[in-house]
Structures are given as structure tokens and as C-alpha cells.
Amino acid sequence: MVTDPVCGRDVNPVETTVQSxxxxxxxxxxxxxxxxxxxxxxxxxxxxx
Ligand SMILES: [Zn+2]
Structure with missing residues (x-):
């Protein structure tokens, strides 16, 4: 898991396609x-x- 820097939620980089x-x-x-x-x-x- 990584942390969404904007809202602080945990994000699974394998599942999300929203990246920058x-x-x-x-x-x-x-x-x-x-x-x-x-x-x-x-x-x-x-x-x-
Ligand atoms: Zn977010």
C-alpha cells in the first residue's frame, strides 16, 4: 500500500490506474x-x- 498524498488514504498501486x-x-x-x-x-x- 502507498499513501495518496492528497487525501491520505491508503491506495493499492496494483489496483489504481490514477497516478502521476x-x-x-x-x-x-x-x-x-x-x-x-x-x-x-x-x-x-x-x-x-
Ligand atoms: Zn485521494
């Missing part, structure tokens, strides 16, 4: 809505810097 690659890392989301929120405002959801 950023800076060499792949992020998985529970829904299209979470993916869109992430793409529009990455800085808010990424940990660190």
Missing part, C-alpha cells in the same frame, strides 16, 4: 479528483522542501 510521475517518483491516488489537485498544486502535497 514527478521528479522520478510515481504517486498514486484514490481518484481522478485527488490526482488533479496534486497536479495543480504539487508543492502543497509534497513532503520536504
Amino acid at each position: 510521475e514527478h521528479d522520478g517518483e510515481v504517486y498514486y491516488f484514490c481518484s481522478i479528483n485527488c490526482r488533479e489537485a496534486f497536479v495543480e498544486n504539487r508543492e502543497e502535497y509534497l513532503p520536504g522542501d
